[in-house]
Every structure is written in C-alpha cells, then in structure tokens.
Amino acid sequence: MRHNHRLAFVGASGVSLIAIVASYGTFGAGTSGASAVNGAYVPGGTLQVSMGSPPESLDPQSGYSSESQEADWLAYTPLVTYAHKSGLAGDTLIPGLATALPVVSNAGTTYTATLRTGLKYSNGVAVKASDFTYTIERDLKVGWGGDSFYTSNIVGAAAYQAGKSKTISGIVTNDATGQVTIHLLAPYGAFDNVLAFPSSGLVPTGTAMTALSTNPPPGVGSYTITSVKPNVSFTLEKNPLFAGFNIPGIPVGYVNAVQVTVQTNADTEAQDVLNNTSDEFDWGDVIPPAYVAQVSTQAKGRYTPETEAATDYFWLNTHIAPFNNILAREAANLAVSRVALQRLASGQITPTCYYLPPSIVGAASGPCPLGDPSGNGSFTASSLGSPADIALATNLVKKAGLTGAPVTVWTENREPFEAFVTYLNSQLNAIGFKSTLKVVSSGVFDPTIGSAKVDPQAGWGEWSQDYPNPGDFYLVLDARSIEPVNNLNLGYVNDPHIQSTIIRLDKVQSSDLASVASQWAALEKYVDSKDYQLNFGYESVPFFLSDRVDFATAVFQPVFGDDWSTFELKG
Amino acid sequence: MTLDGTGTGRVPIYEGGVGLPVVPAGPYTAGVGPHRLALRRLRHNYTALFFGSLFLLVVVLCLLAPVYARYIAHTGPNDQHITEVLNINGRSEDVVSVTGVPIGPTWHSRFFLGADADGRDLAVRLLYGGRTSLAIGAMATAVTIVLATILGLVAGYYRGWADSLISRALDIVWAYPVYLLAIALGVSLATGGISIGPIQLTSGSIFVPTLVIGIVYVPYVARPVRGEVLALRERDFVEAARALGTSNLRIMVSEILPNLTSTIVVFVALQLAHSIILEAALSFLGAGVQPPAASWGTLLSAGAPLFTVAPYLTLAPAALLVVACLGVNIFGDGLREALDPRATVRAGR
Numbered sequence: 001m002r003h004n005h006r007l008a009f010v011g012a013s014g015v016s017l018i019a020i021v022a023s024y025g026t027f028g029a030g031t032s033g034a035s036a037v038n039g040a041y042v043p044g045g046t047l048q049v050s051m052g053s054p055p056e057s058l059d060p061q062s063g064y065s066s067e068s069q070e071a072d073w074l075a076y077t078p079l080v081t082y083a084h085k086s087g088l089a090g091d092t093l094i095p096g097l098a099t100a101l102p103v104v105s106n107a108g109t110t111y112t113a114t115l116r117t118g119l120k121y122s123n124g125v126a127v128k129a130s131d132f133t134y135t136i137e138r139d140l141k142v143g144w145g146g147d148s149f150y151t152s153n154i155v156g157a158a159a160y161q162a163g164k165s166k167t168i169s170g171i172v173t174n175d176a177t178g179q180v181t182i183h184l185l186a187p188y189g190a191f192d193n194v195l196a197f198p199s200s201g202l203v204p205t206g207t208a209m210t211a212l213s214t215n216p217p218p219g220v221g222s223y224t225i226t227s228v229k230p231n232v233s234f235t236l237e238k239n240p241l242f243a244g245f246n247i248p249g250i251p252v253g254y255v256n257a258v259q260v261t262v263q264t265n266a267d268t269e270a271q272d273v274l275n276n277t278s279d280e281f282d283w284g285d286v287i288p289p290a291y292v293a294q295v296s297t298q299a300k301g302r303y304t305p306e307t308e309a310a311t312d313y314f315w316l317n318t319h320i321a322p323f324n325n326i327l328a329r330e331a332a333n334l335a336v337s338r339v340a341l342q343r344l345a346s347g348q349i350t351p352t353c354y355y356l357p358p359s360i361v362g363a364a365s366g367p368c369p370l371g372d373p374s375g376n377g378s379f380t381a382s383s384l385g386s387p388a389d390i391a392l393a394t395n396l397v398k399k400a401g402l403t404g405a406p407v408t409v410w411t412e413n414r415e416p417f418e419a420f421v422t423y424l425n426s427q428l429n430a431i432g433f434k435s436t437l438k439v440v441s442s443g444v445f446d447p448t449i450g451s452a453k454v455d456p457q458a459g460w461g462e463w464s465q466d467y468p469n470p471g472d473f474y475l476v477l478d479a480r481s482i483e484p485v486n487n488l489n490l491g492y493v494n495d496p497h498i499q500s501t502i503i504r505l506d507k508v509q510s511s512d513l514a515s516v517a518s519q520w521a522a523l524e525k526y527v528d529s530k531d532y533q534l535n536f537g538y539e540s541v542p543f544f545l546s547d548r549v550d551f552a553t554a555v556f557q558p559v560f561g562d563d564w565s566t567f568e569l570k571g
Numbered sequence: 572m573t574l575d576g577t578g579t580g581r582v583p584i585y586e587g588g589v590g591l592p593v594v595p596a597g598p599y600t601a602g603v604g605p606h607r608l609a610l611r612r613l614r615h616n617y618t619a620l621f622f623g624s625l626f627l628l629v630v631v632l633c634l635l636a637p638v639y640a641r642y643i644a645h646t647g648p649n650d651q652h653i654t655e656v657l658n659i660n661g662r663s664e665d666v667v668s669v670t671g672v673p674i675g676p677t678w679h680s681r682f683f684l685g686a687d688a689d690g691r692d693l694a695v696r697l698l699y700g701g702r703t704s705l706a707i708g709a710m711a712t713a714v715t716i717v718l719a720t721i722l723g724l725v726a727g728y729y730r731g732w733a734d735s736l737i738s739r740a741l742d743i744v745w746a747y748p749v750y751l752l753a754i755a756l757g758v759s760l761a762t763g764g765i766s767i768g769p770i771q772l773t774s775g776s777i778f779v780p781t782l783v784i785g786i787v788y789v790p791y792v793a794r795p796v797r798g799e800v801l802a803l804r805e806r807d808f809v810e811a812a813r814a815l816g817t818s819n820l821r822i823m824v825s826e827i828l829p830n831l832t833s834t835i836v837v838f839v840a841l842q843l844a845h846s847i848i849l850e851a852a853l854s855f856l857g858a859g860v861q862p863p864a865a866s867w868g869t870l871l872s873a874g875a876p877l878f879t880v881a882p883y884l885t886l887a888p889a890a891l892l893v894v895a896c897l898g899v900n901i902f903g904d905g906l907r908e909a910l911d912p913r914a915t916v917r918a919g920r
Contacts, residue, residue, distance in 0.1 A: 288876055289876075289877060290672075290878070290880045293672075339653075339654050340651070340690070343654070343671050343690075344689065347671060415876070416671075418862065422689055423653070423689065426649055429649070437863055439857075439862055
C-alpha cells in the first residue's frame with residue numbers, strides 16, 4: 001500500500017502546545033464508566049479509539065488507505081480473509097464467506113470458491129453468489145484505488161471498466177449452488193490475497209455505484225459502520241446477525257461498539273491513552289519523542305512496538321539527471337546514515353539497506369553491499385574501498401562530474417517524513433549536489449510526486465504491504481507501474497532483469513512462495529547493487545492501549561493493524 | 572510662557588496655579604527645526620533608547636551569525652549532527668538520543684543552546700533565523716510603506732474617482748482579518764511560488780512571505796496617510812505652489828511628502844514590529860519561510876512538539892522574538908512622542 005499516511009507525529013502547531021498544557025489538566029481523569037472499575041474483562045461496553053488520520057472513505061469499494069481497511073475488514077468480510085492473529089500467524093489466509101480457500105486450477109488461471117449458506121447482510125438481505133460479481137464491478141465503477149489488481153488479472157474486468165461490456169466476463173457465479181468462479185488472464189500467485197482485500201468484501205447487488213462514504217453499504221461482518229462524520233468520527237456497532245453464521249476463525253467481537261474519533265494531534269493522542277481517556281493510540285502514528293520515555297515507564301504492560309511489514313526509502317529518479325547515473329545513486333546511498341534516520345523517527349524504525357521487510361518471504365539477509373546500515377553511516381564499504389562515507393560519496397559525485405548538479409528532494413509536511421528528507425537534502429548538499437528541499441502539503445503529496453509533469457528527482461517513500469507477498473512490494477520497481485498520473489514507480493526503474501524476474505515469480509502461488517524465497521532474495525541483492533532506491537528502515541508501530549483493554553488477548557493484526565474485534569474491556 | 576532668547580534656558584509650560592502641574596522648564600526651542608527638536612526629545616526618553624538599543628543589539632547579533640557559526644560553533648545553520656557524540660565535562664552525550672530527543676544547552680561553544688530535533692545547532696539557527704525574520708520584517712515594511720505612501724498620496728491629493736477607486740480597493744483588503752488574509756495568501760504562494768510576468772519567485776524564496784506581509788498591511792498605513800494628505804493639500808503652502816504653476820507630481824513630492832515624513836517614520840518603526848510578528852506567525856503555520864531555512868517562526872514551530880522535553884527549543888526563539896518586537900515597538904512609541912508637535916516639550920540639550 002503506497003505511503004501509509006498514518007505514520008506521523010503531527011503536533012507541530014500552537015494547537016499542540018495548547019493541547020499539551022490543557023491535557024495536563026486531565027491527568028487521572030479516566031473515562032466514565034468501565035475504566036473506573038477494576039474488575040474482570042467482560043463483553044460489552046464501548047471502545048474509544050483515536051485515529052491519527054481520517055479514512056478517505058469507509059465505503060469498502062472506495063476506501064484504499066490503511067485507515068479505511070482497518071475498519072472495513074471487520075464490516076465487509078470477503079470470500080477469504082486473514083487470521084485474526086498477531087505476528088506471522090496473522091498473514092495466514094483463512095476462508096471468509098467461502099466454505100474453504102479457493103481451489104486453483106487451469107495452471108493457476110481459475111479460482112473457484114463456494115459461499116457459505118445462510119449468510120445475510122447486516123440489513124437482513126440474503127447473500128447471493130452473484131453479489132460477488134456486482135461487488136467487483138462496483139470496485140471498478142466507484143474507482144477503488146487498487147482497481148488495477150482486478151483489471152490486470154481478471155478476464156473482462158478492464159473491458160467492463162472501459163464500458164465495453166455490461167459485466168465482467170471472467171467471473172461466473174451460480175446463485176443456486178453459491179459457486180463463484182474467477183478466470184484470470186494469466187497466473188497470478190497472489191490472487192487469493194487480492195480476494196482478501198476488504199474491497200472484495202461483498203455488498204448487495206443494487207448498491208449505488210457511487211462512493212457511499214457517509215452511509216456505507218450493508219456488509220457481512222462482526223460490526224457495521226454507522227454515524228459517519230467525515231474527517232471527525234464514525235462508529236462500528238456490533239452486527240447481531242453475524243454470531244449466527246458461526247464462521248470459524250472470525251471473532252464476533254467483544255465490545256458493543258467502537259467509537260472512532262479522528263485526533264490528528266499525536267501529543268494529545270498519546271496523553272489521552274496514558275490517561276485512559278482513549279483506549280487506543282493509532283498504530284499508524286509515531287509516539288512523539290516527548291512521550292517515548294513516559295509511555296515506556298507509565299504504560300508498561302500495555303505498550304509494545306510491533307513490527308509492520310513496511311519499508312521507508314528514498315526513491316531516486318533513474319531516468320533523469322543526476323540519478324540516472326549509478327555513481328550519483330551510490331553517492332547518495334553512502335551519504336545517508338540509517339542510524340541518523342532511525343533517531344529522526346524516535347527510534348521507531350530498524351536500519352536497513354534492503355527493501356523487503358524480514359516478515360516477507362524473500363527478504364535478504366547478510367551484509368549490505370555498502371556495509372553495515374547500523375554503523376552510524378560509516379560503512380565498511382569493502383566493495384568500494386573506503387570507509388569514509390561522506391568523503392567517498394563526494395569523490396563519487398566528482399568522478400561522475402555531477403558536483404553542483406541541482407537536485408530537488410520532495411516530502412510531505414508531516415513528521416518524521418519531513419525530517420527524513422530534510423536530512424537527505426542536507427547530506428546531498430554535503431557531498432556536492434546543489435539540493436533544494438520541496439515540502440508539499442500531505443493532502444496533495446501523492447498526486448504531485450506521482451505526476452509525470454512534475455517528474456520529481458528524489459524524495460521520501462514508504463511501502464506497507466497490501467498483502468504479505470514480495471510481489472506487492474515490487475510494484476514500486478515494476479516498469480508496468482510507471483504511469484503519467486498516480487505513478488507508483490517513482491524511481492522510473494525499468495530494468496529488464498527485474499521485469500523478467502517479477503513476471504516469473506508473480507506466477508507462484510502464495511502457498512508455494514517459500515520455494516522461490518531464494519530467487520526473491522537474489523533479486524533483492526541485485527536491486528541493492530544497482531542502488532535503484534535508498535532503503536533505510538523497516539517500520540515498527542506502537543501497539544499502545546489503555547488500562548481498560550485486556551492487552552494480553554488484544555490482537556495486532558499484521559495486515560490491518562489493531563483488531564478491534566479482539567479487544568475486551570474491563571467490566 | 573517666556574523664552575529667554577538664549578536657547579539654553581528652561582521653558583515653564585505651566586506656571587503657578589493651584590492644581591496645575593509644574594513642569595520643569597525645558598531648553599529653548601526657538602529657532603530649532605522640528606527634526607532636531609524631536610531628536611532632543613528622543614534623547615531624553617531613556618526607556619525608548621534602552622529598548623531601541625536592545626533591538627539594535629539583536630540586529631547586530633543576527634548580522635554576526637556567519638561569524639558565530641564559522642569561528643565559534645563550527646557548523647552551519649543546516650548542518651545536521653544527529654549521530655554525533657559530544658564530550659560535555661567528561662561526559663559523552665548524543666546530539667540526538669536514540670529516541671529522538673535532542674541535547675540541551677551545553678553552555679559551550681558547540682551547541683551552546685542545545686540542538687534541535689534534526690541535530691542542528693540551535694544558537695546558530697537562532698541567529699540565522701533572526702537574520703531571516705528581520706530581513707523579511709524590514710523588506711515587508713519597506714513594501715508596505717512605499718505602496719501605502721504612493722496610494723495615500725494619490726488618493727488624498729487627487730480625491731474624486733482616484734480616491735474612490737483606491738479607497739474601495741483598500742477597503743476590500745481591510746475587510747479581511749490581516750492574519751487570515753496573510754495565511755491564505757501565504758499557503759497558496761508558499762507552495763507554488765509567484766509567477767507574474769517578469770516577477771518569478773520560487774516557493775522557497777523569502778520574497779514570497781515578504782510580499783504577502785508587505786501587501787496585507789498596506790491599508791493600515793495608506794488610510795492614515797491619505798487622511799493627512801487630505802488635510803495638507805488644503806494648506807497655504809500647497810495653494811501657493813499651485814498658484815505658482817507647480818505640477819501636481821512636484822507638489823506631491825516636494826511639498827506634501829516632506830510633511831509626511833514624521834508620520835512615515837513612526838509607521839516604519841511600528842510596522843517593523845508588526846511585520847516581524849506576522850512573519851513568525853506565518854512561518855509557524857508553514858505559510859511563511861520554507862524549510863530548511865530558519866526563521867524565528869519556523870524554530871517555534873519545530874520546538875513546540877518537544878516542549879515538554881526540550882522547552883529551550885521554543886523559549887529561545889520566543890525570547891528573541893519578544894525582545895526584538897518589544898524593542899522596536901517601544902522605540903517606535905518614543906519616536907512618535909518625539910515627533911508629535913503637540914507633545915510636551917521637555918527637550919534638553
């Protein structure tokens with residue numbers, strides 16, 4: 001998922017200062033109700049959740065951000081879904097509305113699944129197999145952000161989106177038997193992960209083909225989304241019908257309701273959870289440096305950093321100067337200290353030179369081509385012959401004849417991203433480039449840098465998994481992702497070796513990924529040797545809850561984050 | 572009231588009567604020009620002089636920023652030392668800790684006031700930031716004064732449709748709260764820059780906030796100037812010039828403008844303080860000076876989230892901002908009093 005916009009500590013404003021001061025007045029104030037009682041954990045109650053950034057839409061066929069998906073995956077269960085478990089176990093696919101995981105046939109081009117019987121939407125309407133076709137059609141009509149997952153894989157999906165057909169010819173359903181058959185254009189090993197997107201979560205046939213952001217459609221899930229006030233708040237109310245479906249592995253939920261409030265000030269957010277006036281710190285935010293020590297001491301037993309499959313990197317535009325020159329890219333890589341960047345992220349990233357996070361099959365290990373990333377920037381650089389990173393980088397820039405070459409580095413105006421790029425800008429200037437920092441408002445950052453007209457030279461990027469598969473991460477290095485607008489491949493990397501490898505490995509079924517792990521790892525080493533992008537950190541995210549929540553049983557789900565259906569409150 | 576004719580005696584303003592204050596006699600004012608008289612008054616306003624000196628001290632310190640950076644702190648304003656370890660009194664300390672908290676004041680040449688969250692020397696950035704803030708303040712004031720004086724002169728002198736046109740245009744600007752207008756303009760221009768014919772300003776240019784600040788304050792100066800011109804144009808010396816066939820432009824420049832000097836001088840001082848504060852506000856909100864350039868506003872903005880663990884990041888720029896603005900404001904007040912012909916004459920030698 002491109003640029004997880006939730007990793008931020010926002011508080012750089014007078015409002016934050018006021019909020020800090022004001023929040024001191026609420027110390028020890030606790031929420032009304034359950035939190036005051038030091039009893040056992042019991043089902044019921046209302047979970048108070050802070051969300052750092054608002055979801056762009058809670059309609060499952062419209063919302064693509066992690067904020068949207070965190071809520072939607074509890075309200076819109078697809079044919080397959082992920083286990084409600086922490087750690088690597090949470091990456092496992094389990095049957096959702098289907099009776100079993102899809103059967104793959106015809107050399108990986110046909111997926112067949114059968115709906116469970118007796119399923120009903122939250123409004124009481126019975127679920128039909130043909131609703132699946134309608135749901136995918138709605139994804140394409142409403143314009144879901146990841147619609148290319150469908151159009152580039154399902155037979156007839158692109159034609160439907162282009163208005164050339166009335167339905168998606170590659171999806172065949174039988175309402176009588178509940179069977180759903182999907183024909184693919186070519187084998188795509190991660191297609192079962194595509195089926196697990198909340199956007200594949202079924203909605204009734206006839207639902208409006210427009211984004212229902214303020215009044216999301218009915219779905220099949222443990223909760224239903226209600227009372228949506230865009231950019232302010234929304235509620236998840238328990239779906240009384242869901243318990244009757246007895247779907248194994250999908251909890252029916254403990255709390256009666258989840259009240260989600262957008263709180264863009266990370267200082268206030270942290271203070272609220274410390275004071276138990278909010279039950280959850282948004283895992284997409286970074287705990288501000290001012291609160292790191294306080295959280296570690298005051299919130300022992302209810303805070304832990306969780307590893308997220310997400311990597312921070314600087315993309316370097318390889319089709320224009322100066323980063324079309326490998327020496328310039330090597331110089332940039334040498335000039336940047338991963339440890340410095342780790343500190344700019346309040347210690348909440350793990351230094352790296354590789355792209356694939358450790359939890360993803362194919363993640364590379366062993367020494368980085370440029371040395372140890374945790375070496376304070378002093379790479380051993382054995383392959384390049386000098387341990388002096390800045391001096392060596394400067395020489396490389398000179399050798400390339402690029403001293404004084406202008407570079408503009410791009411970032412959005414949120415921390416720690418702005419700090420990351422400010423640092424990159426400083427280091428590029430230190431090694432001889434004439435670098436300028438360009439700060440763009442968060443709301444327009446992605447469209448701006450993704451425009452071919454802007455054609456930016458370098459900047460901050462982050463990829464967090466859409467699904468646990470190396471192919472998902474390699475979308476940003478896939479030449480097919482280069483687009484005139486909403487470009488994903490910001491480095492404009494078009495390397496025949498990468499292309500042929502991706503196309504070959506993308507065909508491998510998720511269940512067989514381990515068999516090609518070494519090939520993905522080899523690709524990682526190859527990409528690193530070409531310095532196509534400057535990878536610098538694997539993200540860890542805060543799993544930080546109030547005293548009211550049973551921390552021992554609460555799940556941090558690696559794909560969707562905090563799993564509210566596993567949160568139980570004190571009675 | 573008596574004048575002794577020597578120019579050195581004291582002039583009693585009030586004499587004798589019960590209930591009336593007796594003011595010590597001042598020096599002779601006969602034959603002394605208004606500007607010299609003002610200077611005499613100002614010389615005896617110690618409060619104004621003290622605060623004026625304070626402002627001057629801040630200006631000098633900021634002008635010396637490159638010297639401080641090069642010879643004392645040994646680092647530039649944008650140089651980051653995130654992973655550097657300092658030896659402070661035999662103790663090793665990270666410039667930025669592993670959890671992202673910067674080092675506090677060392678009271679040594681390096682990182683005298685500590686570091687910011689990006690590992691940059693706060694004292695160096697404070698001085699460089701001061702240069703930026705003061706430069707923007709001064710240039711914006713110049714823009715305001717020049718534009719306002721021209722508009723006020725033309726409107727007040729010509730009256731009629733010219734006055735109506737200019738006054739209504741000023742009213743439109745006036746109708747918007749100055750901060751809201753500045754933020755709106757600042758946000759749109761700070762990211763996109765300005766491109767109007769030959770005027771090409773990139774988004775990071777300090778001339779963008781300069782122009783924004785300069786323009787939004789124009790009505791606040793132009794209207795009083797216009798009022799004064801309306802009065803001046805009816806005076807005998809203007810009538811005389813007109814009778815002699817002097818052109819309108821010449822009357823405005825040679826006859827009216829010199830009589831506006833006192834007003835303009837006072838506005839310059841007061842406007843400078845306003846401009847510096849508005850720059851700080853805009854930069855604080857991200858609509859003024861763009862990173863990584865420093866200004867007092869950007870420093871305040873960067874320090875605010877760390878207030879509980881590193882209050883000096885906020886307090887240091889705030890203190891300089893207060894000192895500079897208070898200094899120039901109180902000095903401006905003193906100047907106004909000194910230039911006011913109706914002010915109590917207490918001019919000494």
